[in-house]
Amino acid sequence: MENLLRENRGLAWKQILSLRQYSTIVEYEFLALWQTKVQLFNSLVWLPILNPLLFGAGIGSFAPKNSDIFGTTHYLAFIFPGMVGLGFFRTFYQVIYRLTMDRRYGLQGLKIGTGVGVLSYILGNITLPSIMAVLQALVTMVVLIMLSTPIGSISNVVLMLGVGIISTWFWSVLAILISFSFKNYTQRDMFISLATLPLTLSSPAFYPLENAPKYLQILSLFNPLTYNIVALREAFLYGKFSNAFLFTALLTLLLLVWATALISKKEFVGSHA
Amino acid sequence: MDHRVKIQGLSKVYEPQKVALDNINAKLSPGTLVGLIGANGAGKSTLIHIIAGVLRPTKGIVQLQIKAPSSLAWVSQITTLDWYLNVLNNVRLGARLSGFNLRESYQLAYQAMELLNITELKHEDVEVISGGQQRRVQIARAIAQQADILLLDEPTIGLDYKACIHFMDYIRALTRQGKIVIISSHDLMLLEKYIDHVWFLNNGMLELNQPLEQFLAQSKQQEAREFVVHYQGELGEELLATLQNQGAQILQKNPLEVKLVSNLDTNELISMLLTKVRIQAIQPKVMGLAQVYKETN
Numbered sequence: 001m002e003n004l005l006r007e008n009r010g011l012a013w014k015q016i017l018s019l020r021q022y023s024t025i026v027e028y029e030f031l032a033l034w035q036t037k038v039q040l041f042n043s044l045v046w047l048p049i050l051n052p053l054l055f056g057a058g059i060g061s062f063a064p065k066n067s068d069i070f071g072t073t074h075y076l077a078f079i080f081p082g083m084v085g086l087g088f089f090r091t092f093y094q095v096i097y098r099l100t101m102d103r104r105y106g107l108q109g110l111k112i113g114t115g116v117g118v119l120s121y122i123l124g125n126i127t128l129p130s131i132m133a134v135l136q137a138l139v140t141m142v143v144l145i146m147l148s149t150p151i152g153s154i155s156n157v158v159l160m161l162g163v164g165i166i167s168t169w170f171w172s173v174l175a176i177l178i179s180f181s182f183k184n185y186t187q188r189d190m191f192i193s194l195a196t197l198p199l200t201l202s203s204p205a206f207y208p209l210e211n212a213p214k215y216l217q218i219l220s221l222f223n224p225l226t227y228n229i230v231a232l233r234e235a236f237l238y239g240k241f242s243n244a245f246l247f248t249a250l251l252t253l254l255l256l257v258w259a260t261a262l263i264s265k266k267e268f269v270g271s272h273a
Numbered sequence: 274m275d276h277r278v279k280i281q282g283l284s285k286v287y288e289p290q291k292v293a294l295d296n297i298n299a300k301l302s303p304g305t306l307v308g309l310i311g312a313n314g315a316g317k318s319t320l321i322h323i324i325a326g327v328l329r330p331t332k333g334i335v336q337l338q339i340k341a342p343s344s345l346a347w348v349s350q351i352t353t354l355d356w357y358l359n360v361l362n363n364v365r366l367g368a369r370l371s372g373f374n375l376r377e378s379y380q381l382a383y384q385a386m387e388l389l390n391i392t393e394l395k396h397e398d399v400e401v402i403s404g405g406q407q408r409r410v411q412i413a414r415a416i417a418q419q420a421d422i423l424l425l426d427e428p429t430i431g432l433d434y435k436a437c438i439h440f441m442d443y444i445r446a447l448t449r450q451g452k453i454v455i456i457s458s459h460d461l462m463l464l465e466k467y468i469d470h471v472w473f474l475n476n477g478m479l480e481l482n483q484p485l486e487q488f489l490a491q492s493k494q495q496e497a498r499e500f501v502v503h504y505q506g507e508l509g510e511e512l513l514a515t516l517q518n519q520g521a522q523i524l525q526k527n528p529l530e531v532k533l534v535s536n537l538d539t540n541e542l543i544s545m546l547l548t549k550v551r552i553q554a555i556q557p558k559v560m561g562l563a564q565v566y567k568e569t570n
Contacts, residue, residue, distance in 0.1 A: 004342060006326050006335035024369045032357035035398075106353035109327035114370040114418070115342025268327040 017119040025116065025124025029098070033128060043090075043132050048139035051083050052076060057147060059206065070208060071237045076149040081160060081232035082205030084137040088168040089200070089225055091129035093192045095175035099125065100188050103179070109268025118263045122256065126172035133168050134161055153239065160236040163245050167228040170252040174224075176259045180266070199225050204233075224248075275338075276300040277453055278324070278422065282333035285319050285477075293319040295477040297333070301455075301470075303421075306448040308464040308485070309457040310566060311474035317457040318350055320474065321424045324455070339421055343371040346420035348411050350427045354399045360386070361395040363410050367418035378417070385413035388443055390436065405431030412440065423447070425456040429463065441467045465562035473566070489562065499558035500539070502529040506550035516545060530558065 033040060060075035070078035102108040112121060137160075145151060182188040202216060203225040209217055220226040231245035278301035285294040294316045301307065309317050322328040324335050325347035339345060346367065354363050364385055368378035386392045389409040394402055399410060408431045415423060423444070429437045437460070444454050445467050455472075458464055471488045473481035481488060504527075513523055520537045524530040533542065539555075546552055 004326075004337040004339055004345075006323055006330065006337070020372060021370075027369070028355070028358075028362075028366065031362050032355060035357045035359075101356070105356065106327075106349055106351055107355055109325075110347070110353055110366075111370065113326040113342070113347065114345075116370065267329055 017117045017123070021116045021120040022124045022127075025111070025121055026127050029125060029128040032098070033132075043136055044139060048083075048087070048136045049143050052080075052140055052143045052147065052149075056083070056144075071233070072150070074150055076144055076147060077151070077237070078208075078233075079206050080140065080144055080149070080151075081236045082203070082229050083140055084133075084160065084164055084236075085167065085203070085225065085229040085232050086200060086205050087136045087140070088133045088164045088228065089171055089196075091126070091133055091168045092171040092175045093196060094129050095125060095172045096179050096182075096188060096192060099176055099179040100182055100185070103268070104185075106268065112263070112268065118260050119256075121263070122173065122176060122259055125176070126169055129172055130165050130168040133164065137161060137164060152236065156236050156239045159239060159241075160232050163231050163235045163241070163248075166245070166249050166252055167231070170224070170228070170248050170255065173252060173255040173259050177255060177262065180262065199223055202226070204229050224251075275302055277303055277338045279336040280324075280333070281336070283320075283323065283330050283335060284332040285316070285323060285328065286331045292477050294323070294330075297479045299472065299479060299482050301453050303451040303453060304448050305453050305470050306445060306468045307453075307455045307470045307472055308461075308468035308562070309455055309472045309474065310459075310461065310464070310562075315474040316477040317474055318426055319477075321347070321426045321455065321457060322349075324422075325424050337422065341372070343418060344421045345424065346415035346418040346422070347424040348415045348426060348428050350430075352404075352407055353411055354407060356398075356400050359396050359398055360391060360402065360410050363399055364413040364417050367414035367416070371418045371420070373419075381417040381419065382413070385416040388416060389413045389440070403431075405433070408432065409436070416443075421452050423452065423454045423456075425454065425458075427458055428456065429458055429460055437463055461563040461566055462561065471562075485562070498533045498539075499524070500529075500531055500533070500542070501556055501558050502531065502546060502552060503554040504529060504546065504550040504552050508546075508549055512545065512549050516542070519545075 056076050056079050059079075063070075063075035065073045065075075072078050099108070102111075108121075112118065116124075141151060141157065151157060178191070179188070182191065198219075202219045202223050204212075204220065205225075209220055209226070212220070227244040227248055231242050231248060234240055234242035234244070278299070280297050280299045283294055283297040284292070286292050297320065309320065311317050319328065323330050324337075325345065326342065327347075337345060355366070358366075361379075361382055365378045365382040367385075368381040373381060383392065383395075386395060389412055391406060391409050391413060394406060394410075399407055402410070408428070412425070412428055415425070425444075429440065432440065441463060444456065448454055448469075456464065456468070465485070469485055471481060471483055471485050472479060473488075508526065508529065513526075516531065516537075517523060519541070520534055521542065522532040522534060524532055529546075531542065533539075543552065543555065
């Protein structure tokens with residue numbers, strides 16, 4: 001028999017992580033995603049096909065074939081890491097949506113109150129978005145190959161996906177932290193609509209920063225997505241880990257510790273919900 | 274005595290200064306069905322949430338002797354459902370959180386849905402079913418969890434009468450297996466038939482913490498004695514005025530419900546009534562939980 005105490009300290013740290021609890025959370029995130037087949041179709045089919053096929057090919061038709069500008073002579077190869085990066089970034093608002101609903105309807109309290117460790121909960125919630133982002137990247141790659149884009153070595157692709165998974169975790173954990181600050185859906189939706197567009201457009205997903213106007217270069221320095229995409233591009237084009245990746249990885253770890261500590265101290269109902 | 278639930282010095286203050294609970298002390302043994310009663314805002318839901326572990330106390334502790342955190346199941350007053358999932362998967366979540374494998378979780382979910390009569394809704398999305406059905410889904414989830422302690426905050430809201438009885442019979446059976454159930458409800462007439470212990474909260478304080486019989490008996494010992502008299506004939510205004518002058522409160526004329534609040538005893542009452550009417554039956558009026566609650570509150 002366990003002696004379970006409810007007192008004004010946070011949750012016991014021994015209940016942080018368990019494989020069984022983690023897999024239950026993943027199972028339920030999958031079931032929820034499966035119910036929203038439109039979103040599934042969008043993520044795995046529509047977006048990764050239309051992006052390169054329409055937008056990428058269109059811009060690429062007049063982009064100069066200059067490896068000094070793009071690091072490669074093929075524009076689509078240049079924007080492939082950018083599209084992948086945006087795909088991984090999309091997990092940011094997906095996790096915000098899912099977690100604010102979990103909190104709003106008491107499910108976060110139900111799961112953690114029933115003993116799901118905080119880390120199991122966090123990792124369980126970020127696993128499926130990571131998998132979806134990787135699958136999306138692979139579908140994009142298949143479309144690019146069909147458009148005769150040079151993909152380079154498989155090892156570079158694998159390295160890029162590995163870097164991408166870390167960036168997904170970064171965005172997902174950041175989303176978890178930010179979701180605690182929303183008091184209602186209006187605030188959540190306002191934040192998402194105001195934040196995602198500038199982050200996307202000021203990142204080097206579709207253009208090299210070196211040729212961009214000065215104000216854009218300065219703005220991009222404050223955009224975490226910039227570092228993600230730079231790291232992805234370094235991995236894909238040159239097969240190396242950049243400082244940007246190391247910075248993202250370290251920041252992800254710090255955010256994970258912070259999120260775990262924060263959730264451990266949270267209350268899940270009443271005036272604090 | 275083996276106390277599975279111990280509450281010591283429990284207080285909860287919501288910012289800035291709202292005292293929701295004030296120095297609650299209580300213990301519960303296995304096999305107890307507790308009725309948690311009190312007015313709106315008395316602190317019932319707060320107490321349940323703290324025991325469930327989703328709110329932290331400001332002071333004091335709640336000590337639970339259970340196998341694991343999932344040995345405690347909780348049904349909130351608010352709707353706690355995953356709107357992306359259907360009924361079956363919502364119910365199954367309880368079993369999965371308790372550590373049952375996939376096959377077992379389906380079995381337990383089907384059993385729980387059968388009990389709450391929602392099996393035919395298993396593939397429906399929870400957002401399209403009625404409020405009462407959603408409530409049943411939450412209760413089914415708690416049952417599928419196979420917990421040793423159940424916290425039920427207004428579980429019968431939205432349930433029809435037959436479903437209430439069926440559900441409470443099941444809860445009673447659970448306590449006979451040694452489980453502890455704390456049920457908060459405003460349906461005092463229903464609670465009275467099943468509970469064996471009363472927690473009465475008033476402005477955040479646990480004013481009464483007693484077995485139900487003791488709670489009701491205490492009120493019987495009060496100076497008020499009530500009788501219901503079935504009679505034939507006419508009482509007449511003069512007799513009623515005399516009874517009132519002698520210290521009887523007339524609550525109803527036919528059948529006569531009378532409350533003796535002074536030295537007028539039963540024999541004197543009967544003698545006075547016999548001067549005017551033929552008495553068919555006279556019985557003491559048993560104070561139910563609802564009346565006692567009304568008197569105490």
